[in-house]
Amino acid sequence: MALAVAKQDALAARIAGLSFVAGGWLGAARGAALERLGAMGLPGKRDEYWRYTDPASLKATVAPKASLFAADDEPPVFDGIDRVKLVFVDGVFDAAQSDDLALAGVEIERLADAGARDIHWAAGLYAVLEARGQVPVQRPLAALNSAFATDGLLIRVTGKAAKPVSLIYVHNSETSDAILHHCVKLEEGAELTILENGPAAARFNKVMEVDVAKGARFHHIRSQGRDHERRAVTHVFARLAEAAVFKSFTLTANGVLTRNEAVIELLGDDAVAHVAGAAVGDGQFHHDDTVFVTHAGLRCESRQVFKKVLKNGAVGVFQGKILVKQGAQKTDGYQISQSLLLDEDSQFLAKPELEIYADDVKCSHGSTSGAIDETALFYLRSRGVPMRAAQGLLVLAFLAEAIAEIEDEEIAEDIRARLEGWLARHDH
Amino acid sequence: MLEIKNLHVKLQEEDKQILKGVNLSIGPGEVHAIMGPNGSGKSTLSYVLSGRDGYEVTEGSAKLEGAELLDMEPEERAAAGLFLAFQYPVEIPGVGNMTFLRTAVNAQRKARGEEEMSAGEFLKVVREKAKTLKIDAEMLKRPVNVGFSGGEKKRNEILQMAMLEPRMCILDETDSGLDVDAMKLVSEGVNALRSEGRSFLVITHYQRLLDHIKPDVVHIMAAGRIIKTGGPELALEVEHNGYADLLAEGV
Ligand SMILES: Nc1ncnc2c1ncn2[C@@H]1O[C@H](COP(=O)(O)OP(=O)(O)OP(=O)(O)O)[C@@H](O)[C@H]1O
Ligand SMILES: [Mg+2]
Numbered sequence: 173m174a175l176a177v178a179k180q181d182a183l184a185a186r187i188a189g190l191s192f193v194a195g196g197w198l199g200a201a202r203g204a205a206l207e208r209l210g211a212m213g214l215p216g217k218r219d220e221y222w223r224y225t226d227p228a229s230l231k232a233t234v235a236p237k238a239s240l241f242a243a244d245d246e247p248p249v250f251d252g253i254d255r256v257k258l259v260f261v262d263g264v265f266d267a268a269q270s271d272d273l274a275l276a277g278v279e280i281e282r283l284a285d286a287g288a289r290d291i292h293w294a295a296g297l298y299a300v301l302e303a304r305g306q307v308p309v310q311r312p313l314a315a316l317n318s319a320f321a322t323d324g325l326l327i328r329v330t331g332k333a334a335k336p337v338s339l340i341y342v343h344n345s346e347t348s349d350a351i352l353h354h355c356v357k358l359e360e361g362a363e364l365t366i367l368e369n370g371p372a373a374a375r376f377n378k379v380m381e382v383d384v385a386k387g388a389r390f391h392h393i394r395s396q397g398r399d400h401e402r403r404a405v406t407h408v409f410a411r412l413a414e415a416a417v418f419k420s421f422t423l424t425a426n427g428v429l430t431r432n433e434a435v436i437e438l439l440g441d442d443a444v445a446h447v448a449g450a451a452v453g454d455g456q457f458h459h460d461d462t463v464f465v466t467h468a469g470l471r472c473e474s475r476q477v478f479k480k481v482l483k484n485g486a487v488g489v490f491q492g493k494i495l496v497k498q499g500a501q502k503t504d505g506y507q508i509s510q511s512l513l514l515d516e517d518s519q520f521l522a523k524p525e526l527e528i529y530a531d532d533v534k535c536s537h538g539s540t541s542g543a544i545d546e547t548a549l550f551y552l553r554s555r556g557v558p559m560r561a562a563q564g565l566l567v568l569a570f571l572a573e574a575i576a577e578i579e580d581e582e583i584a585e586d587i588r589a590r591l592e593g594w595l596a597r598h599d600h
Numbered sequence: 601m602l603e604i605k606n607l608h609v610k611l612q613e614e615d616k617q618i619l620k621g622v623n624l625s626i627g628p629g630e631v632h633a634i635m636g637p638n639g640s641g642k643s644t645l646s647y648v649l650s651g652r653d654g655y656e657v658t659e660g661s662a663k664l665e666g667a668e669l670l671d672m673e674p675e676e677r678a679a680a681g682l683f684l685a686f687q688y689p690v691e692i693p694g695v696g697n698m699t700f701l702r703t704a705v706n707a708q709r710k711a712r713g714e715e716e717m718s719a720g721e722f723l724k725v726v727r728e729k730a731k732t733l734k735i736d737a738e739m740l741k742r743p744v745n746v747g748f749s750g751g752e753k754k755r756n757e758i759l760q761m762a763m764l765e766p767r768m769c770i771l772d773e774t775d776s777g778l779d780v781d782a783m784k785l786v787s788e789g790v791n792a793l794r795s796e797g798r799s800f801l802v803i804t805h806y807q808r809l810l811d812h813i814k815p816d817v818v819h820i821m822a823a824g825r826i827i828k829t830g831g832p833e834l835a836l837e838v839e840h841n842g843y844a845d846l847l848a849e850g851v
Contacts, residue, residue: 546653551690551744552700554650555760556678556708565703569694569743 179213185233186214190320190351197295198287205299205318212312221309224489224521225431225460230313230405235349235375238401238428249369249395249590253582255338256280258325262343262373263350265323269342277331278364283324283353294326297355301381301409305435309464314407314433317379321353329362329388336391341370343399348373354380358388358416365391365580371399371427378406384416386440392420393583395590396430400456403429408447414440414469421578423587424451424459425594431460438465438472438500448477448577452567452591453486453518454598460489461509467500467533476507479574481567482518483598490539493525500530507537512570514544514563564595601799602626602649602768607660609641609648609824618644620824621660626768626817629796633810634803635835636821637843642803643687645821646770650684651677664768678704679711681767685757685774687803692744697756700744701726705763729762733789750777758789769793770801775809787812807839820846 175183192206193199214231215222229236258280259269265282273280286292299318305311327337339354350373358364362385372378384390396404404427410418424430434447451459465474480488490509511520522539544566552562568591578584602624609619618641626632634642648655649662651674662669669677692700706716717725730740733755745753754774761769771790775783790800790813802813810818810832818834819826820843828834828846838846 545692547690548692550652550674551686551692552695552704553674554652554678554684555700555704555764556675556711557700557704558675558707558711559673561703561707562675565695565700566692569692572694 175211175213179216182231183209183213186231187316187320189233192320193287196287196290197292198298201295201299202319205302205315208303208306209312209315209319212306212310212315214316215312221462221491224491224523225429225458227313229403229429230375230377230431235347236401236403237346238343238374238399238403239346240343241399247593249586250338250367250583253336253367253586255336255367257338257340259340259342260323260350260352260372262345262348263323263352263376275337276334277329277362278333278337279328279330280337281326283321283326286326292326293328293357294355297357297381297383298353301383301411302379302407304411304437305407305409305464311407311433311435313377313405314379317351317353317377317407321351321379324353324355327354327356327364329356329358329364332363333365336365336367338367341368341372341376343371343373343402346374349375351377353378356380356382356390358382358384358390360385361387363389365393367583368392368394369397371397371402372404374402376402376404376406378404380408382408382410382418384410384412384418386413387415389417390419391579393578393587394420394422395587396422396424396427398426400426400428402427405431407433407435410434410436410445412436412438412440412443412445415442416440417443418445419577419579420447421574422449423590424449425590426453426457427459428456429458431462433462434464436465436474437468438474439468441470441472443469443472445473446475446477446577448475448574449479450571450574450591451480451488452594453480453482453488455484455486457482457486458489459487461492463492465494465505467494467496467503467505469500471502472500473504474506475577476509477574477577478509479571480511480520481514481570482511482520483514485517487518488520490520490522490524492523492537493527494535494537496528496530496533496535498529501532503530503533503535505533505535508573509539510570511541512544512567513541560599563599564592567595568592601628601630601665602801603663605661607645607648607662608658609644609655610658612654612656618655618824619648622824622826624819624826626799626801628799629794630817631794631800631802631813631815632817632819633815633835634801634819634821635805635838640821641824642821643772646684646772646803649770650674650682675707676711678764678766679708683761683764683766683769685754685761685769685771687772687776689745689753689757691746693746695744697740697742697744698726701760701763704760708764726763730759732792733759733762734785735759751779751782754778755782755786758786762789762793767797768799768801770803772803773805775804775806783809784812807835810835822847
């Protein structure tokens, strides 16, 4: 099917300024991604999958400006946690600010370095899960990422990583437009936690592909900051083998526009995938969680827990789907999306979906939108808890189910502290 | 301690007068009881005193140790020493009982310019007080009142009262839903708190609670007014004869 001329032109304009690096296995993967992109075109406002979120600024030829926030505006997250720190400044890996890449049981390489090699394990992963994730719903911005990513990490885990790998994204230029692509491969029985934080760039397009082999466990905790005007579109593509575990939690505070997609395939039997998100938005804030979980294996469990706290006209979006394929018996699928609207100007748009082709499954989904519980608020205040603190307690309580998806208590505590800080700064 | 004068209250949303001139004076260390038919305005009085939204005071005043309660936010009233044990304690999913209690204790201390309680000290005190009320440690870990039985909720109210050490305690039907043993426990909890500097207003339908918590003064409330005030014998009279005679007299 040929693209409309207008779409062709828009795509041509968008990619005109991007450099395509050909050659080698990576060049081949990029070329295939570019072909996919050419067939799809960029997303448009009228696309069903972009019904609630306008992709205009995410696909525009030039990234809209985003001013930088003072460093002391917010304390850094994950500070007290022992981790391997890898720093990207406006989408470029900064070796000088980063720790050594050596970590027992983990191989870490820069995408650019690996691309120059003849053969590489990542040839079987780079843009492979992204390509699988283009069906049944198109994700052109992810294909664009595969074709044009300028940097990223290839991480192969063979054992139990001694500490988390922490990706720190620094936003340093008001006009930066970053495209990063990471691949993570966990071999049988391996374990890794990846932490991500920081605003990255004025506009950030990131893809992370995660291949979790038999019995391996992957944890992902992300704190999406801060700089108020930044925009981001991110995709996590995950594939799970037998008894593999994938858990991802994202905290989003601020950012005029964020679209986080998670595309997860439970291929092996007895696999477990949890995706959770807590978003807090004040004012010009549009936050979109789009999740697609496919059950193919037997007895797999999936959970989607998304909570949003919105005020002063902030907008929250949730599009979540559980697809249970034929034969995926004993599937246990759970999905909840909820918003707490702190005023009448804010809104939450949700589209929960179930599509089930197996007969012996347990799937539930629910979506709610509500205001703060006035009775509970009065009860707390009657015990002497001041109004703001009482509201804060209730907001944290509302978010608790999402935060509970973080297994490491120290990290969860860090996320809570981050939220408390945000609440204190936004108590008007 | 508590001085209520000519208090008139209507519903904010509706043109419905609920309290129609309540006068009540409770001295330091005294225990007063209020009895009265359903819907006479007892809970409304307790809510208005603690500052709940939805009511409008059209006339009158309520002073706690000379300070006008009606001008204060609910949390300020609490810090000033007022405590209401709710007729229907509220469930708050996601907020741990311990977190809640500690936040409340320290918020009040802070408001009064006192030093906050350390985590260790708090834990020690709360465990001790919970034990005397037969509230087990598991319950303290659970979210506020979630999954508590009716009686457990009431005991939890008394635990909060014991931790916050208020000067003016209002107990709204704390006895309802309690079994005989729990009623004894709760009463003992209350009696342990009785002191010269602390007063109580006990709202109840039953004489039995007043066997345990002996009131100095008993008031009968009907249709938004206190229609009769007397000693403990007034409660006995209600127990035996109901409200019919009193209501006839009161008009
Ligand atoms: N928020 C409200 N909306 C509507 N009516 C109300 C409200 N609050 C109180 N009322 C009415 O005011 C009257 C007094 O109610 P209140 O709860 O104070 O009675 P009470 O004396 O505590 O009764 P009970 O013994 O049954 O607990 C009742 O008629 C009640 O329906
Ligand atoms: Mg009542």
